[in-house]
Amino acid sequence: MTTRRARRIGIAGAGFSGAVIARQLAEAGHDVVVFEARDHVAGNCHTERDPATGVMIHRYGPHIFHTADERVWSYVNRFGAMVAFNHRVRTTVQGRVYLLPVNLLTINQLFGTTLGPDEARALIAREADSSIGEPQNFEEQALKFMGRRLYEAFFLGYTRKQWGLAPSEIPAAVLKRLPLRFTYEDSYFNHPHQAIPRDGYTAVVAAILDHPGIEVRLSTPYTEADRADFDHSVWSGPLDAWFSHRYGRLGYRTLDFEEIRAEGDHLGCAVMNYGDLEVPYTRIAEHKHFAPWEEHAETVCFRETSRLAGEGDTPYYPIRLAQDKSLLGRYVDAARVEPDVTFVGRLGTYRYLDMDVTIGEALTAADGILHAFEHGTAVPSLFVDA
Structure with missing residues (x-):
């Protein structure tokens, strides 16, 4: 038995995971509402023009798109002009x-x-x-x-x-593989497609969400009360937050940013790491170098310092140490039996994901959700092993 009726879907998060799934479901004729707790779309990939310098700022740290996945590469090119960028x-x-x-x-x-x-x-x-x-x-x-x-x-x-x-x-x-090269090649990534959107990542995500079947509600968190209004939910927030931290809090790292402004160049490159323990920050990023096709007389940089995320902090990446893996197992077991919700993305599956993997998994999740709707079966809660 199959069912083709339009479903009403509530999606928590307007980053790449939520946006891609929203677009795929909306194009299939379903009614989608995307809830975003922040006042902008694109999640931690959010970019914006600095009003004083005109520099395109990667507000939550640098993001370079790189992939060998042709489906993902074709997908992002639908929604924005991708300019080749060789990250060094x-x-x-x-x-x-x-x-x-x-x-x-x-x-x-x-x-x-x-x-x-x-x-x-x-x-x-x-x-x-x-x-x-x-x-x-x-x-x-x-x-x-x-x-x-x-x-x-x-x-x-x-x-x-x-x-x-x-x-x-x-x-x-x-340390997954030996990070040594016995050549003079200094490209940070080795994927065939490496680029940055000409107009920034926020413009790409906004274009993905620009569909008559999608409503976006900014500055509006997705709550338990909202869930009752939808046939299915997609959650891209922290996995433990969905369950109100019932087993304890999973560990995340967050970043603090210290702004530097100057005339001309400050670093002369996009990213400078600092390996000495005596230097408190991990790196400085000079954002105008992420758009070498532009020219700016002034510059904006950010020093990044990593620390453990507290309750009110923006989580950037999971720690996944031994104690976190044990706790994660309890949340994954709970997620697999949670009805009418799909967990996606870096936070929703508690894994470190690059942008291309995030988009690829969102496309796979959307395929699975649509297949379940088409055939009247239950939607899997996790399309990957967290």
């Missing part, structure tokens, strides 16, 4: 500037050598700690693959600041 990062440690990710130039700079690729591989093999068997934490993982000098220069201080923990307390899985 520098880091200041021990009074010198180096390239990131660690590449052949970085290695030669640090060791004071002029090695070729094979020679550099041999050097790192000698530096690596072969006494470590199966790494039990981030620090052991780093020492096993790159040795102490590279680890202490580029990962120890930055990691402590970013996570608020000693690397020996962080799971080895956080």
Whole structure:
């Protein structure tokens, strides 16, 4: 048996997850209301023109779109002009500037050598700690693959600041692959599509939400009382918040931003990391360099400092340490049996997601919701393993 009646859908969050699902459901003929607690769309990808300089500001920190997913790439290009952007990062440690990710130039700079690729591989093999068997934490993982000098220069201080923990307390899985390149390639990402929207991310998300079947309610959180007005809910807020933190609070990191204004350039690049533990912030981003096709006489930068998110803070990324994974399991079990709601996005599934993955999973979730509506079956609460 199938049912084709139009459904009424309530979506919490006007970031990429909520917007993409809203658009897909609206294009299929359903009535969608998007609730957004902030006074703007696009979530943490929100961009806006600085009124004093005209610089396009990434209000919640830099976002660079990169993907190998052709469906996602085609999708975002429907809603905004994507301009090629090759992201390059520098880091200041021990009074010198180096390239990131660690590449052949970085290695030669640090060791004071002029090695070729094979020679550099041999050097790192000698530096690596072969006494470590199966790494039990981030620090052991780093020492096993790159040795102490590279680890202490580029990962120890930055990691402590970013996570608020000693690397020996962080799971080895956080360092997913050896972050070394034995060439002079310094592009931060290696995906075939790398770009930034010419008019900013907020314009893209606003275009996605621009459909007669979608109503957007800004400065309006989605509440339990609202749920009764809809056939189905989509939740992109924190997973534990949906359940009113009944088992306890999942851990998130947040960011504090300190503004810097100046004439001309301040950094000379888009992002400068600071690896020394004595420097309290993790990086400075100079936002006009994220739009090199524009020219601005003045500049706006932001220093970023990471800390544990409190109750009133904006959560940026999940911590996912051992205690969080145990608590997460309880919330995932509760989510899987929660009727008439789908959990999506970085916060709704408690995972660190890049923008392209967020959009791809939102498209998959929308496909699944529409399939369930079409066939009269229950909509799965999670389309991924959180």
